[in-house]
Amino acid sequence: MSLTPEAIQLITDTALIANGKPLPTFMPTAILPEGAKIFDLERFAAGRSRFRGTFSTNSLLDFGKYVTDRAVVNAQGFIDQDEMSCLVMFNIGDAVAPGHADDRAALKLKPTAGYKAVCEIGGNTLSQKALSDWIEDWNASLKAVGEDLQDISIVKAIAAVRTITIKASSESDHTVRETGASRSAMDAIEASSKETLPTSLVFSVVPFEGLSVREIVLRISVITSGPVPALKLRWIGEEVQREEIAQEFKSVLEAQVGEAAKLALGTFNPN
Template sequence: MSLTPEAIQTLVNNGNAPLFLDQLKDAETSSQVIAIPSEYKLQDLEAYQEHRNSLRGKFETNVIDEFIKYNKDHAEDGTKTFVDADTMKAETIFDVGTRDKAGHQRHRASLSLKRTAPYKALLNLSGSPMPQKEMAEWLEDYSEFLTAFSSDGKVIEMDKASAAIRDLNFEVVRGSERQVQDFSQQQSEYERVATKTKEDLVIPAAFVFTCEPYHGLESRKFEMRLSIVRNEILTLRIKRLEETQELMAFEFLEIIVQKQSDMEMNVPTYIGEF
């Protein structure tokens, strides 16, 4: 009588059953599992329990205080918070665990700061070429956030600054230059654009835009330089924007750390992703 491969495999499985069950017992898992005779596959019975074995899910909000409140309610040993400086987001992982007892990282809370409407408008404007008329209208629309300055640093009233932009005139000046020396001579032609406005107005050289960039952060001043690209085309560009964004990220981190400290929460907080 010969044994089929299926019969041999059944004998092997049955012979290993006691060892398998001993290892399962020693695993000390918090999940309830059972060995089913069909190739001894593990079946998790959590779905049939009254409660889950642990919290799972992700809480999402745009409000800093709600994020802190949720962290306070669910923080435990091994909880950590990570702040992403590029996206202005923070995430708390409650079940990271420890080096010796790592968690499953299935329970999280995330905070995404929202840009304010004025800051969005400022970013959309920065560095984008804009016709003279549209630039003047933008300055009028956001005049409450703006301060204009002349080339010598004097403040210009915003109604006069926008009027100066609206009434800009561009004159093309052509000419030639000749330079004669003892043993050589040089001649060149040039063309330049002369920009003028009404006599009682001053062309602004720079602006400062003051606003709250993200909901929950402090108000900031953004310096902008005015440039003329070509006839009737202007640009406003934010100076040192990347540096300002880094400062906002550190401010975001400090707010999270301070608020968690105020709530007597000892949660390590880092800049980075996990």
């Protein structure tokens, strides 16, 4: 009696299921027939086959301590200055002996409340009340500066913002010539206040935990085109200061991690 191919395959599969061939892998595995499920036996062992997991934190100091405490040979880290983050992989391996890259430490700095407030208010059109309330809320971190760089008390700066007056004046010229005549007109609009209106606000703030104090200069502009005055704050040299903060982040991170991991600028996707 001859056997059909299906019967032969069934006999082969049954033999494989009964005597699955172990493979020389670090994690226990075995060859089983197609259609049979492969089970991970790690959960039945006394311990995990390897240490893995991700430590995540917003604290630069705790991140540095964790990386140095691990002290894993050939650990590599990647710094993303745009995101103010860093990812260290302890088992990334190399091209000759690649690792699983699933033992990690991840750092993502959170902006402080003051730095977040500066970032959110810059460039927005504000009412007198909105700006005066903002100055009042952050008065402990602010210094008001006048046109001649003289210091203005925060109390007077708040009063000046609240009492802005718009004055408009017109001027016209009329010229007569032998062959014709010309006329020009000019309207001037000026914003003033009963108090000395500051031209700038200097905000002293630690942008992220673990970094140094920065002085951010916010130039005050008064918009007189509407029925009521509006104000804007412009961060002077914003791009330059953001770049300086990112560079300081890299320097402080290198000092915290030391020789515990090799750091590089950029991102790495192990998938």
